[in-house]
Amino acid sequence: xxxxxxxxxxxxxxxxxxxxxxxxxxxxxxxWFFEWAYDDPFxxxxxxxxxxxxxxxxxxxxxxxxxxxxxxxxxxxxxxSIFWSDLxxxxxxxxxxxxxxxxxxxxxxxxTWKTPVVGYAALFLYxxxxxxxxxxxxxxxxxxxxxxxxxxxxxxxxxxxxxIFSGLAVLTRPDGIxxxxxxxxxxLIRVRRPIPWKAVIIFTxxxxxxxxxxxxxxxxxxxxxxxxxxxQGSMAISEKFAPGLLTxxxxxxxxxxxxxxxxxxxxxxxxxxxxGRFDTGIRRWGVFLAWxxxxxxxxxxxxxxxxxxxxxxxxxxxxxxxxxGTTGIVTLAxxxxxxxxxxxxxxxxPGRETLNPLYTAFAVALIAILAVYQVGNLNRxxxxxxxxxxxYRHVGEWLRSNTPEDVSVGTLEVGIIGYYAQRPMLGFAxxxxxxxxxxxxxxxxxxxxxxxxxxxxxxxxxxIQEGVFPELESRTADHCRIIEKFPGDRYHYQHNLxxxxxxx
Numbered sequence: 010x011x012x013x014x015x016x017x018x019x020x021x022x023x024x025x026x027x028x029x030x031x032x033x034x035x036x037x038x039x040x041w042f043f044e045w046a047y048d049d050p051f052x053x054x055x056x057x058x059x060x061x062x063x064x065x066x067x068x069x070x071x072x073x074x075x076x077x078x079x080x081x082x083x084x085x086x087x088x089x090s091i092f093w094s095d096l097x098x099x100x101x102x103x104x105x106x107x108x109x110x111x112x113x114x115x116x117x118x119x120x121t122w123k124t125p126v127v128g129y130a131a132l133f134l135y136x137x138x139x140x141x142x143x144x145x146x147x148x149x150x151x152x153x154x155x156x157x158x159x160x161x162x163x164x165x166x167x168x169x170x171x172x173i174f175s176g177l178a179v180l181t182r183p184d185g186i187x188x189x190x191x192x193x194x195x196x197l198i199r200v201r202r203p204i205p206w207k208a209v210i211i212f213t214x215x216x217x218x219x220x221x222x223x224x225x226x227x228x229x230x231x232x233x234x235x236x237x238x239x240x241q242g243s244m245a246i247s248e249k250f251a252p253g254l255l256t257x258x259x260x261x262x263x264x265x266x267x268x269x270x271x272x273x274x275x276x277x278x279x280x281x282x283x284x285g286r287f288d289t290g291i292r293r294w295g296v297f298l299a300w301x302x303x304x305x306x307x308x309x310x311x312x313x314x315x316x317x318x319x320x321x322x323x324x325x326x327x328x329x330x331x332x333x334g335t336t337g338i339v340t341l342a343x344x345x346x347x348x349x350x351x352x353x354x355x356x357x358x359p360g361r362e363t364l365n366p367l368y369t370a371f372a373v374a375l376i377a378i379l380a381v382y383q384v385g386n387l388n389r390x391x392x393x394x395x396x397x398x399x400x401y402r403h404v405g406e407w408l409r410s411n412t413p414e415d416v417s418v419g420t421l422e423v424g425i426i427g428y429y430a431q432r433p434m435l436g437f438a439x440x441x442x443x444x445x446x447x448x449x450x451x452x453x454x455x456x457x458x459x460x461x462x463x464x465x466x467x468x469x470x471x472x473i474q475e476g477v478f479p480e481l482e483s484r485t486a487d488h489c490r491i492i493e494k495f496p497g498d499r500y501h502y503q504h505n506l507x508x509x510x511x512x513x
């Protein structure tokens with residue numbers, strides 16, 4: 010009887026461990042990073058807040074401009090706000106849950122393709138990878154979880170769930186369309202079975218209504234941020250997406266464990282090419298790796314500027330190769346051990362090395378060591394809360410408390426200030442107004458777009474980082490006066506913020 014109870018307990022644990030994993034990992038991530046914030050996601054928060062307030066799916070009341078790239082995330086925030094009205098904290102919680110769920114889906118994909126070491130890399134490394142954690146608060150963790158769910162469902166042959174995950178991924182970010190395209194091509198080329206029309210219909214029902222709504226409501230299904238970030242990418246002062254990858258990677262390569270992971274990635278590429286000729290499970294990772302490759306090519310061709318969160322979708326492919334590289338290293342080690350044991354007759358049977366329990370133990374130990382170092386990095390990372398957030402929030406709250414509701418405010422970054430100000434915003438970076446985005450080109454700077462905004466759109470207030478736009482500051486003399494100054498050192502920020510009131 011006791012034996013049966015022990016077996017039952019083991020079965021229950023094996024069945025429900027993913028839920029425990031998600032709760033524990035998400036709880037840890039949220040506890041570490043619940044205060045994490047950066048500017049861009051606050052644009053989406055404001056769309057959600059305006060939905061909650063009955064203003065409509067807009068950023069500036071009365072102006073139907075699509076400045077968020079993630080309608081699904083905005084709708085989720087608006088919906089869950091009935092339980093928790095603090096949208097930035099709610100977004101971080103959703104991000105923590107999405108990273109944990111994404112790791113489990115990544116593991117499930119590896120299990121289906123019979124590559125368990127990749128699954129351990131997913132569980133131990135994926136949710137704790139710093140580049141992914143810095144995107145918490147945005148739609149990126151949710152987007153990646155849905156993309157990973159698409160691959161996991163596809164690998165299981167569950168095309169209905171593939172369609173659901175893929176459709177939701179597209180609604181989370183438009184570039185999510187790359188995943189169903191890759192999977193559809195693989196199905197047509199490799200599977201060669203009758204088209205699963207039920208899945209096609211489900212995907213269509215999920216995605217098409219939004220694009221019809223966007224076309225009618227905004228006049229275009231494309232967000233204005235695409236044109237803005239292409240304009241930013243063309244500016245001489247900006248760095249484009251493709252070369253920006255090296256800028257993003259360099260800080261990681263200063264750490265020895267990331268150099269080890271990079272070496273394992275390169276070994277994984279070789280192992281995939283060599284072993285994939287004989288092993289179907291390993292060969293199928295080529296389909297998965299097509300996603301980050303096509304994603305990188307697409308963003309490079311779009312010519313957008315470098316933003317750190319744009320590189321997050323490359324991490325699943327990187328970690329898959331780390332897992333394959335670890336598999337390759339351990340396989341080589343056991344092959345050598347097998348050769349020596351055959352030669353000296355010490356007992357391991359030829360060709361049975363990978364069945365030895367030590368095989369998995371060595372692989373897991375190596376990945377666990379890398380995970381420990383990654384988690385160690387997180388303690389440093391969580392202390393680097395965006396320095397803009399406290400001062401930007403204070404400026405926004407001051408505007409909300411001391412200005413009329415219908416006044417317009419011009420500033421460079423509109424996310425945090427705009428969310429807390431709840432005033433019509435004019436962003437010099439072009440993320441809100443298509444007219445401003447049109448001013449960004451190879452021969453312009455943000456100072457030029459700021460001056461154009463002042464002279465053509467006549468904001469009632471300006472928020473400027475002191476000394477950053479000297480020409481703009483010199484042109485404020487005729488129409489604007491300083492009404493408040495926010496010292497940067499009080500908020501551990503490198504610039505003072507100057508608030509001008511303007512009249513034309």
